[in-house]
Amino acid sequence: MNAILLIIVFLLVGVILQKVKSLPPQTPKFLNYYLIYIVLPAMALRYLPGIEMKLELLLPILSAWIGFGLSWLLFGWLGKKFNWGKSVTGCLVITAGLSNTSFVGFPIVNALYGEEGIKIALLIDQAGSFILVSSVAIVVASIYGTEKKRKRDITRKILTFPPFLFFLIAMFMNLYQWQVGGFLAQVLEIIAMTLTPVALIAVGLQIRINPEAMRSKFLWYGLGYKLILIPAIVLLLFKGVFNLGGLLLKISVIEAAMAPMITATIIAISHDLEPRLASLMVGVGIPLSFLTVGIWYLILG
Template sequence: MHNLVLLIVCFLAGVLLRHAGRLPGTTSQVLNGVIIHVSLPAVTLLHVHNLRLSGDVLVMAAMPWLHFGLAALFFLFLGRVLRLRRSVVGALLLTGGLGNTSFVGLPMIEAFYGSEALVHGIIVDQAGSFMVLSTLGITVAGMYAGERPGVGTIARRIVTFPPFLALAAALVLIPVEYPGWLTVLLARLADTLAPLALLSVGFQLHAGHVGGNLRNLAAGLGFKLVLAPIFFLFLYGGVLGLRGLSVEVTLFEAAMPPMVTAGIIAQEHDIEPRLASLMVAVGIVLSFVSLPAWAFVFDRFF
């Protein structure tokens, strides 16, 4: 419970600091830079070191890819039925198809499942969400903005991303025993992830303009926060009959709100920026209610 309280306090602190004007407008960019270059690599190096590769890894990594494919089918169909603008479909696909499995996901996993469960969230995030964002996400954004990023550009973005480099290093170092001082150092740096991430998310919160976007917002968040988790609960827990902490954490990641980075990409490509901003902001706020509910459901199911 104290971890959840910490997340809420940090989130509200970010919101209040933004409204108070005590910090510069670029604060969230600085915080995100620290998270990406320091906190997240430290978490990866610390927890992936104890990972034992098995079939569970494939199950965890597959979820974000299946999630994005499901979102494409859902929003393309919805676009035809409701006659949505092409740009609206693109914004919903990017934000509704990619979950915040890192900045919100990892702190929430630690709060509900403990630090030992972080390794499962890292696999979902790095081998799943990040790879989907860097390949399919960037490609879709380019298509809806009239661009087509090359294979070289996509590959360069992947291999130069610090958390991805940390993941590769952590996998190579699995057979190597860390010295005590390094474990302590990585643990201290990893502890900064949760407070900095939620502070950054709170600072970035933009309510935007709901008017004219309410129907699209409801459809996007209804899929992301409700329909997608139900689908994966049915697929993983029902059809495939999978059990265990790794599966439970994977389903919990499927219930995460829209990815902040996906919303930023949509805004940078001018793909319904107001709708994309609303999807991220409102989704994060609602997730403080929906995620505890899903954690309760998964705990009873498993």
């Protein structure tokens, strides 16, 4: 419970800082850059080389792919059946299908489950969510978007993204059982400790909610899938069919239950897929997810 209260406090700090006029408007962007270019690579080097690689680790990674795949199937079918229009359908597929497994997910997992939980969350994010948002999500956006499809060098984009690049380096180190030690390990540990406060303050600075727009039925369809349906499916599937348990099951469900990914929202907006709805999915989804994730945490025990 103390961990959840700590999360709420840092989030509220970010929301309150929105009222500080002297704060530069680019502050959230700078904080995000710090997280992307420094904290996430540092965490990859700190935690991933020491992970004992097991076949069962594929299931947590698979949870991200299941979430996006089912989102595409469900909203693609509903969109055709009820004639929602390609823009609405594409927006829901992308924003409801991708979890905020890093900026929101990492600090929550770190607060609730500690270092061992972070190791699993990193695998879900890098081998699951990031590859999806950098490749499949762009394909979906091109299919449902109004603009002509543009050729993108997806492979180059993935391999040059710092967290994923360091993910590959860390996994190479894991393969040869190399680990960072000494003073450098201490530096990486200190940097990793800044994740929770910085990420949550950055999220708090970016939360924007329009009460009138919250009446949209599509918003609640998307959030209902993202915050309730897909984590329930992951829980039932992994526990009932694959007999997965312990920390692997808990992190898989918790990460599946996270709010929509900010990067996914940017992709939807850039392809003109209902920008207002896409923004609401994040703006409403992130604060609401703190309640629903807390419920899932209690259910998992």
